[in-house]
Amino acid sequence: MKSTDVLKYLEGNCSEQEKRRMADWLDASPEHVREFNEIRFVFETTKMYGPELERLAAGETPQRATTAAASSRPTVMRMVFRRVLRVAAVVALLLGVGYSTYVYTFDSVAEQMVALNVPAGQRIEVTLSDGTRVWLNSGSRLEYPSVFGRHRREVKLTGEAMFEVTHDAGHPFVVETFASDVEVLGTKFNVEADAETGSFSTTLLEGRVRLTDPATHRAIVLEPNDEARLTEGRISVERNADLDAVCWTEGLISIRGLSFEELMRKFEKAYNVRIDIRRREMPVIGFKSGKIRISDGVDHALRVLQHNSDFRFEHDVRSNVITIY
Incomplete structure (x- = not known):
């Protein structure tokens, strides 16, 4: 896997096919995971310490600190900087851009x-x-x-x-x-x-x-x-x-515990239709539990409910509106 492909993944610009390919690559070897983490370390570090790394890269001397904690920070930053450079040098070369561009690109991506x-x-x-x-x-x-x-x-x-x-x-x-x-x-x-x-x-x-x-x-x-x-x-x-309740991830709608009106709202989203209920009293769903397969269509779903619920419906395909009587 190329470093540029890993960066593209970290930036969130991958297609679904590229994401699956990345997952397969990571699962294939612990060495791939180590390589991924190295590049991610650069990715995250440039966001966290971008300006300070820029100054160190330019050879600037940090201002004198007044406390022991502050005085130790340049040393810590140089340690981070050396590790980042080992990986970032390769990544920046592959990208064909300078380190400054590399830093500012990550900063802008983090805000998107x-x-x-x-x-x-x-x-x-x-x-x-x-x-x-x-x-x-x-x-x-x-x-x-x-x-x-x-x-x-x-x-x-x-x-x-x-x-x-x-x-x-x-x-x-x-x-x-x-x-x-x-x-x-x-x-x-x-x-x-x-x-x-x-x-x-x-x-x-x-x-x-x-x-x-x-x-x-x-x-x-x-x-x-x-x-x-x-x-x-x-x-x-x-x-x-x-x-x-989570069976929707498998293309199913659970009717357990739902009122007729609540179920119709779910049908509207699942089947992309508008349902107009023209009744004073809502029908009672005769089933206490059960699942309806979305791929069978809304007309089939309503006919299944009719087996144990008293209502009629008309489906105007051209307007995509279902009227419940």
């Missing part, structure tokens, strides 16, 4: 934010620069930096997503939502956050996550199979949560 919007009727999987995998459901939006900062890995979510976070104890992973920030203490979890409807939930599959109750500001730590849900402005936790 990427916004990923998933159209209704689609689902997207994306791998972030740290290796974290994210599955985004229909109608969701994820905002994330091209390169994570040196303290925290932060993303913003509107909608629903499942995260499989790459462990890095020194750089906590935080998902910001309208209701609560979800700080990752483990690996795999699902988040649904819709500010328009006021619905928020987090389902933990593996590891641990920490939330903050917006009403009491109390920290809440979830264990595997826990589900946190926002109800009347407060977060409550349910043990042994229904893990069918």
Whole structure:
């Protein structure tokens, strides 16, 4: 794998095919991981110490420090600088640019934010620069930096997503939502956050996550199979949560625990249609549990519900509107 390909990956400019190729390359050999980490070290260090490395590279003498800690900093910086140069010299040569350009390029990349919007009727999987995998459901939006900062890995979510976070104890992973920030203490979890409807939930599959109750500001730590849900402005936790809630990643919709109106809202996003309910009373879903395959189409899904629910529907294909009677 070329160093330029690794840099392209770290900058977040890879295609899905290139990301898969990078993952396969890393899995193939521990030596590849070591090489990747060396280049990532340069990448992160130039963001952290870019201006100081520039001055050292130019041969400038740091100003005299007034404390012992400050006086030791030039020595530490020179140690960092020597290690960076060993790798950066090769990388800069491959890039065909000077070290100054190299530093300022990383600084600008670190400030760039990427916004990923998933159209209704689609689902997207994306791998972030740290290796974290994210599955985004229909109608969701994820905002994330091209390169994570040196303290925290932060993303913003509107909608629903499942995260499989790459462990890095020194750089906590935080998902910001309208209701609560979800700080990752483990690996795999699902988040649904819709500010328009006021619905928020987090389902933990593996590891641990920490939330903050917006009403009491109390920290809440979830264990595997826990589900946190926002109800009347407060977060409550349910043990042994229904893990069918994350079956959307497999192209399925779970009907367990949903009202007819809630299910129709899910249908609108999953099938990219508008559903107009023209009834005074909502139909009762006759099934207590079950899953509907999205690929079978919205008409099939509604006909399945009709087996145990009293309603009629008309689908105007040209306007893409379904009317429920």
